[in-house]
Amino acid sequence: MNLVELVAAGLLVCGLFFYLAGTVGLLRFPDALSRLHALTKADNLGLMFVCLAAALLAGSLRAALLLLLVWLLALFAATVSAHLIAQVSLRSQGQALEPGDEGGAGGPADGESGK
């Protein structure tokens, strides 16, 4: 195992650690907003380390740029997604906006929290 591979391995392990942290947050945190917070941040950091490791292993500028693009896009998409999901979550925390919307559909029962 040469030096580059060693560095890549280290980065990879870092990345996996952040993925694990994100999942632990997803499972353990008490409400949707904190879970959102844990997941979107930790996972994107993990993805950065994974991309760095893969770019080192690939060893070509072209691949590295593509991986950079993937990471930036993921970061961006996660930002917007987190924002939208937070909006949805906040809204459903308050009162139901249009009560008429629910009952008739026969209760697809999204919130079977008792399950």
Place this chain on the structure above:
Amino acid sequence: MNHPQIWMLLAAGLFGLGLYSLLIARHLLRQLIAIKIMGSAVFLILVVSAGLLDGRLDGIAQALVLTGIVIAVAAVAFALALVVALAEQTGAVSLEPEDDDDDR
């Protein structure tokens, strides 16, 4: 794909699950998802049964499945249009009468 048997068993399992759900589900959307999953099982069988050539998947099977994926989405869109039209005109999302369950 070192173990094609595993993928064949997976395809059989997906097919069986889809078939079961297709038969018992009454909501048309659920039945549609069941058909889609059965379709995925068929795609898996098609690709895996074609075998490997120099360690790569058979190009012909891949091309057929690629065609199949695109046709499947068009068919799903058409089916959804029918479901929505049905619901708007009759208020039902099932093809069966509401009252008599046990007559078939």
Place this chain on the structure above:
Amino acid sequence: MTWALMMDVSLAIGLLFLAWQALIGGSLLRGIIMFIVFGMVLAVAWAWLGSPDLAMAEAAIGAGVTGALILVAYWRLKRVNAVEPADPSPLRSGVALVVAVLGTGLVAALGLASVAALEGEPVAGQLLNEALPETGIGNPITGVLIIFRSLDTLLEIAVVLAAYVAARAALGKRQVDLPTPSRDAPLMTALVTVIAPLAVLVAIYLLKAGGQIPGGAFQASALLAALGVMLVLAGRLESTLAVSLWVRLALIVGTLVFCLMGLGVMLFGLPLLAIPGTWAVYLIEAAMMVSIAITLVLLFAGSDGLKGVGR
């Protein structure tokens, strides 16, 4: 236990679990989300099986566009307050279980038998690999789609077009509403500004690269269709009933170019649907990409046309 076996087993178990969750029990919305996740994992499975082409198509169409279609249909059904059907009777479940078990057994037996029968190299694939270098196309899948099985592909885009016509007929001449509410979300504009040009760029790259490496018209159109769906949902494209000549032309250009090319070569003494050169492959692929993408977006929007919306 090797890594490869572990990958096979974990992907298989994951897919079975997701399919089970998508189909049986729970609320319908949860089932739909599980089905979308199933599509994502299936894309990873295709990648693992060694087919980037199928992984691309599955990610963009199998999970993305199909998922968005089913979610929007669910929303429309909720809006018309459709009556949800009751649970099936136990008798029926029993019969279905027997049928499903028999079906599973039959498929498993056939599948395992076909794997066991795979002794030598696949003949068709062998022939394909021998014939491919003459065509100047390096990607065997593009070769099959456009050159060797061109009639299949032609009929396939005709089927997609027919599905659009049929869906329009089913919904009638009226505006179908879409959930397009996230237009004022502050970050949405930024997302669209970044993703839209990038998606077009990647689609063109896929189209061009598809001659030699994984990629091609179907994958490119899948990506463009997914982009179109996003633009509709972000409120950047609005469905309209006004018929535009350009949209109509874009709908049929794939079929049209394919047919004209297929017939035109007969004037030069070539057989029906022969491909005169690699330029023709790229021409047909480009036309197909435009047609399939616009057809899928219009199927999603349930409309006759699309118009851009200013900010």
Place this chain on the structure above:
Amino acid sequence: MIDHLLAAAIVFLLANLALGLWRIWRGPTTADRMLSALLFGATSVAVLILMAEWQAIPALRIVALLLVMLAAIITITYAGISRASGSSDQPGGQQR
């Protein structure tokens, strides 16, 4: 050596996904389920990137790029639906 590490990392990420499944299964709100779809997007991307190195198939990087866009599209659709229908969650979907 590095091949083994890559393979182990991929299997680890898949196991990570399996844990995330629990949250979709459990809910309790639909937002949680979408959150897990986000997790699936982020993790599958990493799996594909690592697989591109392990199996030496560079095209898988493009697949990863497509998957990133796809996850964003699904979230936008979902957010649109739950917003346009007022509340997608039943009253029971409120959290503590």
